[in-house]
Amino acid sequence: MSSPLLVLRQIVKNYGGVRALRGVDFDLRAGEVHALLGENGAGKSTLIKIVTGAHSPDGGTITVVGQRVVDLTPATARALGIACIYQQPALFPDLTVAENLALRLDATNMHARIDWTARRARATSLLSRIGAAISPDTEVRALSMPEQQLVEIACALGSGARIVIMDEPTASLTQKEQRLLYAVVQDLRKNGVGVIYISHRLEEIFALADRVTVLRDGQSVGTHAMGDINEAGLIRLMVGREVAQIYPAAQSAPGASVLSIRGLGCKSSGVHDVSFDVRAGEIFGLGGLVGAGRTELARILFGLTPADSGQITLAGKILHLRSPQDAVAHGIAYVPEDRRRHGVVLDLPLAQNITMAVHRRLFPKTWLRFGAERVLTLNYIRDLAVKCAGPDAHGSSLSGGNQQKIALARWLATQPKLLILDEPTQGVDIGAKNEIHKIIRRLAQEGLAVILISSDLPEVIGMSDRIGVMAQGTLRTILPSGSDPHTVMAAALGTAA
Amino acid sequence: MSTAAHAPASYLRPRRDWRALLTRHEMLLLYVLIAEWLFFYFAGTSTNRRGVIVGFGTWDRQFDILRHSCEIGLLALALTPVIITAGIDLSVGSLLGLCAILFGKLWHDGGLPIPVAMGLTLGIGALAGALNAILITALRLPPLIVTLGTYSLFRGLAEAITRGSITYTDFPEKFLFIGQERWLGLPTQAWVFFMVALAMGLMLHRTTFGRAFRTIGLAPEGARYAGLPVERRLALAYVLAGLIAAIAAIIYTARLGQAKADAGTGYELFAITAVVLGGTSIFGGKGTILGTLLGVAAIAVLKNGLACLPVVMRLNAAEEMSGLLTGALLLVALTASVLPKILSNLRPHRHTSAQSTPQLSQ
Numbered sequence: 001m002s003s004p005l006l007v008l009r010q011i012v013k014n015y016g017g018v019r020a021l022r023g024v025d026f027d028l029r030a031g032e033v034h035a036l037l038g039e040n041g042a043g044k045s046t047l048i049k050i051v052t053g054a055h056s057p058d059g060g061t062i063t064v065v066g067q068r069v070v071d072l073t074p075a076t077a078r079a080l081g082i083a084c085i086y087q088q089p090a091l092f093p094d095l096t097v098a099e100n101l102a103l104r105l106d107a108t109n110m111h112a113r114i115d116w117t118a119r120r121a122r123a124t125s126l127l128s129r130i131g132a133a134i135s136p137d138t139e140v141r142a143l144s145m146p147e148q149q150l151v152e153i154a155c156a157l158g159s160g161a162r163i164v165i166m167d168e169p170t171a172s173l174t175q176k177e178q179r180l181l182y183a184v185v186q187d188l189r190k191n192g193v194g195v196i197y198i199s200h201r202l203e204e205i206f207a208l209a210d211r212v213t214v215l216r217d218g219q220s221v222g223t224h225a226m227g228d229i230n231e232a233g234l235i236r237l238m239v240g241r242e243v244a245q246i247y248p249a250a251q252s253a254p255g256a257s258v259l260s261i262r263g264l265g266c267k268s269s270g271v272h273d274v275s276f277d278v279r280a281g282e283i284f285g286l287g288g289l290v291g292a293g294r295t296e297l298a299r300i301l302f303g304l305t306p307a308d309s310g311q312i313t314l315a316g317k318i319l320h321l322r323s324p325q326d327a328v329a330h331g332i333a334y335v336p337e338d339r340r341r342h343g344v345v346l347d348l349p350l351a352q353n354i355t356m357a358v359h360r361r362l363f364p365k366t367w368l369r370f371g372a373e374r375v376l377t378l379n380y381i382r383d384l385a386v387k388c389a390g391p392d393a394h395g396s397s398l399s400g401g402n403q404q405k406i407a408l409a410r411w412l413a414t415q416p417k418l419l420i421l422d423e424p425t426q427g428v429d430i431g432a433k434n435e436i437h438k439i440i441r442r443l444a445q446e447g448l449a450v451i452l453i454s455s456d457l458p459e460v461i462g463m464s465d466r467i468g469v470m471a472q473g474t475l476r477t478i479l480p481s482g483s484d485p486h487t488v489m490a491a492a493l494g495t496a497a
Numbered sequence: 498m499s500t501a502a503h504a505p506a507s508y509l510r511p512r513r514d515w516r517a518l519l520t521r522h523e524m525l526l527l528y529v530l531i532a533e534w535l536f537f538y539f540a541g542t543s544t545n546r547r548g549v550i551v552g553f554g555t556w557d558r559q560f561d562i563l564r565h566s567c568e569i570g571l572l573a574l575a576l577t578p579v580i581i582t583a584g585i586d587l588s589v590g591s592l593l594g595l596c597a598i599l600f601g602k603l604w605h606d607g608g609l610p611i612p613v614a615m616g617l618t619l620g621i622g623a624l625a626g627a628l629n630a631i632l633i634t635a636l637r638l639p640p641l642i643v644t645l646g647t648y649s650l651f652r653g654l655a656e657a658i659t660r661g662s663i664t665y666t667d668f669p670e671k672f673l674f675i676g677q678e679r680w681l682g683l684p685t686q687a688w689v690f691f692m693v694a695l696a697m698g699l700m701l702h703r704t705t706f707g708r709a710f711r712t713i714g715l716a717p718e719g720a721r722y723a724g725l726p727v728e729r730r731l732a733l734a735y736v737l738a739g740l741i742a743a744i745a746a747i748i749y750t751a752r753l754g755q756a757k758a759d760a761g762t763g764y765e766l767f768a769i770t771a772v773v774l775g776g777t778s779i780f781g782g783k784g785t786i787l788g789t790l791l792g793v794a795a796i797a798v799l800k801n802g803l804a805c806l807p808v809v810m811r812l813n814a815a816e817e818m819s820g821l822l823t824g825a826l827l828l829v830a831l832t833a834s835v836l837p838k839i840l841s842n843l844r845p846h847r848h849t850s851a852q853s854t855p856q857l858s859q
Contacts, residue, residue, distance in 0.1 A: 304721070328724035342722040347715045347782060352708065356723040359705040366704045410723065 005030050005065055005163055005194040006051070006082075012059035013046050013218075020046040022218045023060065028163060028194040033185060035205040035226075036198045038215035039238055039489075040290050040455040044198055047215070048165055051196070052084045053077035065162070083156035084165040089148035091140045097151055098123040098136035105158050126154040130184045146177045153184055164188060165196045168291075170204060182208060200289050202231050202493050214238055232486070235493070239457065239485040247462030248441040250481075254282035254465060258449035259418050261301075264310035269296035270473040274310070278418065278449045283440065285464025286453045288492045293473035294453045295337055298420045301451075302334035303327040315417055328357060333411035337422040337453075339400070343407035346396040350388060351377040353395055353406050358413045380409035384439060401432025408439065419443065420451045425459060437463060457485050522776035522834065526791040529826075533795060537802030553805040564676075564684040564752065566797035568593070568745045568761065570790070571690060572768035573775075574697045575741035577789045578734045580772055581701070583714040583781025584633070584640040586735060589742040589768065591651035592625050593761030596746030598655045601665025601756030611672050619743045625651060626739020630732035640735075648765070655758040665756040676751025686748045693741060698786035710734060714781025770823060771796050774830050796823055 006028040013021040021043045028034050038044050049055040050062070053072040062069045064080045091100045098119045105122075123136035132150040140148060149169060156164050166185075170178045185208055188195055199205055205212060206226060213223040214237040221237050257277045265272035271293045278284040286294045299305045301312065303321035312319045314330055321327050327334070336342040344353050354377050355362055362372055377391040384405040388398055395403060404424060411419060421440065425433040440463065444450050454460040460467060467479045469491040477491050518524065542554030552558065572589045579586045596618050603614040625647070632643040675685050701707035709730040712720045720727050745764075750756045775792030777784025799822055804815040 324721060324724040325726055334722070336722050341716070342719055345712055345716045345719045345723075348712065352712075356708075356712065356720075356725065359708065359725075363705050366706065368703055368705065368708070 004028060004063075007063040008047075008051070008060065009063075010060040011047065011050060011057050011062075013043075013050060013055065013057050020218050021050075021057070024215065024218070024220045026213055026220065026223075028196060030162070030192045030194055031189050032211065033189055033195045033197050033209045035209035035212040036196055036215065037200075037205065037212055037234060037238060039457060042215040042238075043218040044215055045167075046218075048084065048167060048196070048198070051077070051163075051165065052082060078159065081160060081162035082165070083159055083161035083163070085149060085152045085156060085167065085169055087168045089145070089152045091148055091151060093141040094139060096137050096139055097127070097134055097143075100140055100151060101126065101136075101155055101158060104155050122158065123154070126158045127151075129157060130154055130187070131180055146173045146181075149173070149181075150184075153181075157188075161193065163194050163196070165198075167198045168200065169197075170199065170201065178204075200493055202234060205234075206231070231490075235486050235489050239489050247459075248438050250283075250441070250465055251445060252281060255280035255447065258315055259301075259451075260313040262311045262313075264297070264300060264307055264312065266296070266300050266305055266307050266309075268308075269293070269299065269305050271296045271300060272309075272474050274470075274475045276468055276475060276478060278451060280447050280449050281444050282465045283444050283450045283452050283463055285460040285467040286451060286470060287457065287460040287467055287488050288455075288470035288476075290455060292470040292492065294470050295422055296473070297470070298334055298336075298422050298451070298453060301327070301418075301420060302332060328414060331414070331417035332420070333357075333414055333416035333418065334420045335404075335407050335411055335422060335424060337426065339403055339407055339427075344395040344403050344410075347394060349392045349394055350381070350386070350398075350406055351391040354380055354409045354413060357410050361414075376413060380413065384409055385435065399429070399432070401428040401436065404428055404432070404436060405439075408436075412443070416448070418449045418451070420453070422453045423455060424452070425454070425456065457488060461485060461488060523785060523788045523791060525833070526775065526788065526795060526830075530791055530795050530798065533798050533802065537798065537805060541802055541805030541807075543807070553802055558801065558805070560679070560684055562797050562801045563687050565801070566793055567684070567686045567690040568749045568752075569764050569767045569771065569796075570793040571693060571741050571745040571748070572761075572764055573771040573789050573793050574690075574693055574786065575738040575745075576765075576768050576772050577697065577775075577777055577784055577786060578701060578707075578710050579640075579738050580769070580777050580779060581710045581714045581781060581784045582731055582734050583717070584731065584734065585644060585769070585779075586629060586640065586738045587644040587765050588625070588629060588647040588651055589738055589745075590761045590763060590765035591648045591655070592622060592739060592742040593746045593749060593764060594758055595625070595651040595655040596622050596743040597750045597756040597760040598658050598665075598758055600747060600750060602658065604668070605665045611669065615747055618747060619740060622743025622746070623736050623740040626736040626742075627732070629739070630735035633735060634728040634731050652758070652762075655760075659758045661758060663757075665750075666754060668750070668754055673751055673754055676748055676753070686752065689744065689748060693744065694786060694790060701784075701786055706730065706733065711782050714778075714783075767796065767823075770827050774827050776830075776834070795826065799823060799826065 004027045008024060008026040010023045010025065011021050012023055024043065024047060026047070036044050036047070046055070050057050053074045053076060056072065062072055064082070069076070069080070092103070095103070101123050102119045120136045127134050127136065127150070130150060130153055132147070132154065134143065134147055134150065140151065143151065169181055173181060185195055185197070197205070197209055209226050211223055211225050212229070212234065214221050214234065216238060256279060258280050259278040262275045264274040274297060276284070286297070288294055296305070300307045301321070303323045303326045306322050312321065314332065317330070319326070319330055340346060345356070351373050355373050362376065363369055374391055380386070381388060381391065386398070386402050386405045386409070388402060395406060398406065408424070424440070425436055428436065440450060440452065452460065452463055454463075461483060465481050467481070467483060467488060469476045469479065469488055471492055471494045476494065479488060479491070537553040542550060542552040545551050572593070575589055576586055599621055600614055600618040603609050603617055604611060607614070609617070629644055629647055632638050633640050678685055680688060701710065709720070709725050712723070712725060713727055713730060717727060746760065749760050771792035772784070772789050773779055773792070774795060775784070775788030775790070777788060800819040803809050803818045803822065809815050809818055
């Protein structure tokens with residue numbers, strides 16, 4: 001092959017105390033499709049943000065076509081011929097396709113008279129080059145997600161990009177559209193463009209890529225030619241970390257079934273045909289990759305996006321959940337993934353945060369009872385060992401782990417039958433993480449049915465009594481406690497390994 | 498944050514922080530109000546040729562201030578919960594006009610007894626509020642635009658009903674008592690005003706409704722995720738606003754002894770000014786009824802006091818001056834409320850780069 005288009009050496013990036021990248025090496029040759037693979041949080045997105053100039057690295061060197069680049073900004077990245085096609089296209093919905101292309105490509109002569117004929121002609125030729133049947137006069141709003149992606153690709157072509165980054169481009173495409181995209185990628189390769197291809201679909205990577213680099217915990221754990229490695233080998237590279245943490249073990253067998261869902265689905269959120277049971281005292285883990293539909297499933301169970309097919313049975317009663325109030329009334333609690341936006345109201349005192357979901361029980365005559373509220377709050381602060389200045393401290397004054405405990409306390413106060421935890425330890429330091437694990441185990445021990453959604457593979461394996469693995473909006477398989485991480489990862493990737 | 502996790506018994510009672518209490522917004526506003534009052538007392542009071550004290554420093558004048566602030570005060574009370582939910586209701590002034598007209602029509606043309614007409618008017622006010630509520634909660638339209646629409650709609654209806662010329666007058670003495678006489682020493686309508694203030698204060702500060710309003714104002718999505726009935730609570734705020742606007746309409750009619758279509762024109766802006774001056778955040782989540790009452794008083798004293806100043810009387814410019822100073826007062830209050838935050842931001846922060854939140858997963 002030819003000289004490298006892009007060489008990254010020892011790239012380091014820290015976010016606060018979190019080491020997102022710890023010295024990553026990566027290179028891309030002309031006319032090559034180089035796949036980038038890794039678990040959620042392995043550092044793929046961070047690496048891409050550095051290549052596109054969105055974030056600047058804390059260490060390491062970037063070389064583009066033999067030239068050392070310092071202070072890479074989005075503008076210089078574009079000038080160097082680096083283009084990125086995101087999963088969520090960043091186009092202006094109210095402008096036409098031709099206008100969107102012109103905005104990106106003609107940024108330098110904004111004051112000149114607009115040559116509409118030329119704009120349209122260029123848009124047409126770029127779109128036809130990638131075989132997209134889209135009129136340049138269509139407003140982007142009217143296009144489907146994959147069509148918008150095609151416009152993004154046309155844009156990358158039009159800018160004469162030499163390095164094209166594709167971040168999960170097929171995640172929302174139909175089979176036919178996928179084949180179209182594969183053809184475009186092949187075409188790019190033929191024209192000497194280097195493609196960095198991020199995908200969770202292994203079969204796709206084997207079909208398209210020339211080489212693959214696997215990231216794990218912010219480090220590159222190897223670059224291989226596709227011919228030299230098989231699926232099992234890739235999964236081993238992605239997972240292969242020691243399960244260093246000790247997880248609190250279950251001490252009693254789960255009891256009767258609490259939650260039972262059959263054929264559950266919701267068209268608007270892409271979840272379909274999900275069936276499983278959760279028993280009292282059981283932690284049912286939900287593993288899978290980001291976008292597999294786990295949070296969407298939780299939102300259905302909490303009444304935020306009502307189901308349009310299937311059945312939910314809780315403690316023997318068939319439920320029709322139209323709103324969170326319904327869910328709360330039936331004893332379902334949901335600690336959401338986005339703690340700062342949904343889990344805790346940062347500008348309110350802890351006491352108000354904790355009692356927010358029990359207004360009706362704690363204040364049955366709607367009059368506030370400050371004494372009762374204080375007692376309840378103090379009990380939870382003590383019980384969950386929340387580090388805070390007291391019940392009047394605001395949510396914003398707490399660390400992530402303690403905020404998470406407050407979010408948890410709010411739902412424990414409702415004395416639920418089913419507790420759904422969505423990424424309960426995300427962005428939480430190790431100590432608090434351990435404490436939260438112990439709390440979850442203790443709650444299960446006390447007979448609560450728990451659904452634990454986690455993208456942290458060791459966590460979901462270590463904590464769960466059974467592990468449901470989701471992919472593409474549905475439950476793929478249910479694995480026993482302590483399963484091999486490779487098996488879980490293989491199920492999440494949709495391969496049989 | 499450094500305190501130990503195990504709570505000592507002293508936690509059981511909230512600690513009173515006197516310094517924080519004396520510097521909170523309501524107290525600052527109270528100081529301004531007292532200063533304002535003292536200034537007008539000394540600069541706006543004089544003795545006339547017959548040796549009688551006239552101007553600001555008379556009891557009559559004080560009662561007059563109270564009497565004249567009841568309608569705008571009621572609208573301010575109505576708007577406080579709405580603004581706490583991060584909403585706005587521009588239609589209350591127009592609704593006052595519409596309710597006044599309908600009240601007059603029900604009594605005069607419909608031949609209904611005054612109490613029945615009052616009851617129906619209150620119902621109409623609540624219904625008009627419900628219209629706002631439905632548009633805002635069921636159709637999820639922005640409150641500013643919805644109530645801008647009903648602002649024109651309600652006033653337009655009032656003018657259509659009266660064809661711009663009819664004024665209902667000759668109300669019975671007993672009814673005018675509400676607006677023009679005194680009961681137990683105070684202007685009669687002041688008792689209504691205080692009752693509504695007490696009710697709103699209790700609701701906002703002592704019930705779960707107030708909690709819900711605040712939470713919705715701070716984090717509408719967070720409130721939904723906490724299982725709060727966001728739509729129902731928002732609707733309640735707007736229905737209450739309509740109901741209170743109808744109360745204000747009845748009081749207005751009783752004070753002037755006539756019901757006309759332009760009643761309450763521009764009152765919504767005075768009311769919003771009073772609410773914001775009283776420390777309620779226009780972004781939602783913060784605000785008290787006490788603050789609103791002080792805000793109403795500060796504006797009322799300013800307006801009436803100016804009219805007593807000899808300089809202003811000579812120039813005959815009381816209206817202009819009060820508008821100007823109310824505006825200035827509001828801007829100063831707003832600036833003062835954000836100043837501490839801006840000052841603390843000016844101090845250089847090390848170690849807080851632009852990207853302080855880790856974004857690891859995609």
